Amino acid sequence: MRVRNALTATAQGFALMFITLVGSITLFVFSVLSLVFIVLGLGLITTPYVTAAVRGHANWRRRTAARWAGITIPEPYRPFPELPRRGLAGVVERTTLILKDPASWRDLLWLFTDMIAGFVLALFAFMFIPYGLYGSVLAAGVWEPIVNSGGSEWYAFVPVTSQYTANLAALVGLGLIVLGVFASPAFRQGHFYVCRGLLAPTPQMVLTARVERLTTTRHDAVDSSAAELRRIERDLHDGAQARLVAMGMSLGTIEALIEKDPQRAKKMLSMARANSAEALAELRDLVRGIHPPVLAERGLGDAVRALALRMALPVEVDVELPGRFEEPVESAAYFAISEVLTNAAKHSGARRVWLDVHYADGALRMAVTDNGKGGADTAGGTGLTGIERRLGAFDGLLAISSPAGGPTMVTMEIPCQPFPARADRP
Incomplete structure (x- = not known):
């Protein structure tokens, strides 16, 4: 040798x-x-x-x-x-x-x-x-x-x-x-x-590049937060708020009819109760979109398993994590995986998806693979650019391998440190 x-x-x-x-x-x-x-x-x-x-x-x-x-x-x-x-x-x-x-x-x-x-x-x-x-x-x-x-x-x-x-x-x-x-x-x-x-870059070059990247990711994070706030406001205004206003008007009418026309008042009460249930469901969906309860209570592993069960495509999940991570890291990872799975369901034409989540060498690594038609690209307007920006706020990386004809593999990485799960922590 x-x-x-x-x-x-x-x-x-x-x-x-x-x-x-x-x-x-x-x-x-x-x-x-x-x-x-x-x-x-x-x-x-x-x-x-x-x-x-x-x-x-x-x-x-x-x-x-x-x-x-x-x-x-x-x-x-x-x-x-x-x-x-x-x-x-x-x-x-x-x-x-x-x-x-x-x-x-x-x-x-x-x-x-x-x-x-x-x-x-x-x-x-x-x-x-x-x-x-x-x-x-x-x-x-x-x-x-x-x-x-x-x-x-x-x-x-x-x-x-x-x-x-x-x-x-x-x-x-x-x-x-x-x-x-x-x-x-x-x-x-x-x-x-x-x-x-x-x-090789000098330490000064590395520091300059680091500052430029942090500046860019900070701007992206601010823009993403502003867009998320606008989405929440729009969903509240068009959904739950409209139903609650309608329910308040119905209750006023019921108050006037309860003695004159009890039968009609009962019918309107039933409609108001249905509207309140729909408003509550929309509020729960909105909260789940901000931070899913299962993510806060059970951690990233159980959250992505629950997410996979709700997908239209069959998703094989392999999760191996040493414990919990900071909430912003778990949230970024969860929504990045959710976006990639949604893209696979909408655009790939795949019949099956494989999801692998594990921690190694100081980084949380996530890989989503599908057997679809391929051709995914960050310039294709499929939400991958948004994922890249979301991960960039944590110095994370996004890599895509998607030749024509497939398969497509989207690999994401977030540098972080886990902490052991504790009974006193949600």
């Missing part, structure tokens, strides 16, 4: 040498020229394209680091907003945003470093085993034509002038091969550690 890893590292070192020489040097030269051309005005047009190429090259190296060395390098780039202006004004604005992004300048520094330190580390990752094998080739007699023609051959520190020195070179080569078994993977890792040092 160690030899196999060393051979893989040797081949990867050779590939990295080529990529460093061709890719990094070329992009560095074009980047510098594009920055110089900004003074002439031409750089305003070329800079976005050159930056896109540099970021594509850097992202490829990030993916390569994860695949070849198991080193994760997050992207530090700021998202570009939608630019309303077109033409030259839009180009200038986009170029300005690129130049204000610290990650653009760190990419330029990385290209320069990759040309030197990256190339040297890739060279050392590659050279040990091939150069060691060359020592064995010398011992096979390759040295003789060179020496007989008046030339000289040195292998490392050994002057190869006879079969004895050729055999000594072969021993040195064997030592280099053994060294390469251990050193080649280390130099490959070192190459990607250098990449991570300049391609």
